[in-house]
Amino acid sequence: MCDYSLQSIRSRAAKVGDKLVTKGFGTGTRGFASVTDPTTAVCVLPGTELACCGPSTRRDFLATMSVLGLQMAAVSAAIPAAAEPASERPKEGDFLVAVESTSAKSALEPQDIPPDAAPMFAWPMDPAGNLVRDGSRLNKVLVLRLDPVTLVGDTRNRAADGILAYSAICPHAGCDVAVWRADAKLLECPCHASHFNPRQAGALIDGPAPRDLPALPLKIADGKLVVAKPFTSRPGFIQG
Numbered sequence: 676m677c678d679y680s681l682q683s684i685r686s687r688a689a690k691v692g693d694k695l696v697t698k699g700f701g702t703g704t705r706g707f708a709s710v711t712d713p714t715t716a717v718c719v720l721p722g723t724e725l726a727c728c729g730p731s732t733r734r735d736f737l738a739t740m741s742v743l744g745l746q747m748a749a750v751s752a753a754i755p756a757a758a759e760p761a762s763e764r765p766k767e768g769d770f771l772v773a774v775e776s777t778s779a780k781s782a783l784e785p786q787d788i789p790p791d792a793a794p795m796f797a798w799p800m801d802p803a804g805n806l807v808r809d810g811s812r813l814n815k816v817l818v819l820r821l822d823p824v825t826l827v828g829d830t831r832n833r834a835a836d837g838i839l840a841y842s843a844i845c846p847h848a849g850c851d852v853a854v855w856r857a858d859a860k861l862l863e864c865p866c867h868a869s870h871f872n873p874r875q876a877g878a879l880i881d882g883p884a885p886r887d888l889p890a891l892p893l894k895i896a897d898g899k900l901v902v903a904k905p906f907t908s909r910p911g912f913i914q915g
């Protein structure tokens with residue numbers, strides 16, 4: 676499903692080489708379809724690179740385009756980040772900064788993360804030079820605080836005073852895991868409703884995601900939240 680307005684329509688993710696056209700599916704929302712199969716909605720997911728192959732007006736740009744870079748985006752999720760420092764994966768000693776802020780003064784501290792509240796999105800930041808590692812979307816993490824006594828197994832060791840960080844990128848198709856189910860204390864991906872348990876190592880509870888959310892172990896140093904170890908597994912997603 677591309678989004679909830681198209682939930683009654685057959686859909687699939689975009690593939691490299693697709694030629695797309697905009698189409699009304701009779702649901703009140705226009706979407707993309709392949710020129711070879713106009714009955715199936717094609718979901719253009721984050722990281723997809725598109726090329727316009729028609730005339731240059733915006734309307735025409737939206738009317739016909741080709742998928743160039745999905746495979747590269749997916750492959751890039753599987754290999755180490757490039758040497759570009761802002762794209763390198765978080766390292767031990769990195770601070771965290773809220774996604775809305777890139778100021779060194781706003782390196783997150785434990786009191787910035789309220790207990791049992793919806794997660795905050797953050798980037799790692801190299802304290803040497805205050806370099807925010809926002810050059811790769813795969814570095815985005817969600818940060819939340821839970822009662823330490825409710826944390827299970829390795830999760831306790833990865834938490835700093837109950838504060839946990841996980842990759843914000845859903846392993847299914849790369850949407851941001853942006854919904855907090857406060858009643859069940861579960862993380863939810865809004866695209867296809869995969870659920871993850873942050874108290875138990877980001878374990879997949881249900882939904883189409885193929886694996887758990889990677890964790891980013893934290894510690895507290897000099898009053899700041901600091902990355903203690905690299906991601907426990909590769910962040911990102913792979914599509915066939």
Ligand code: FES
Nearest residue numbers: 845847848864867
């Ligand atoms: S992208 Fe499909 S469940 Fe998250």
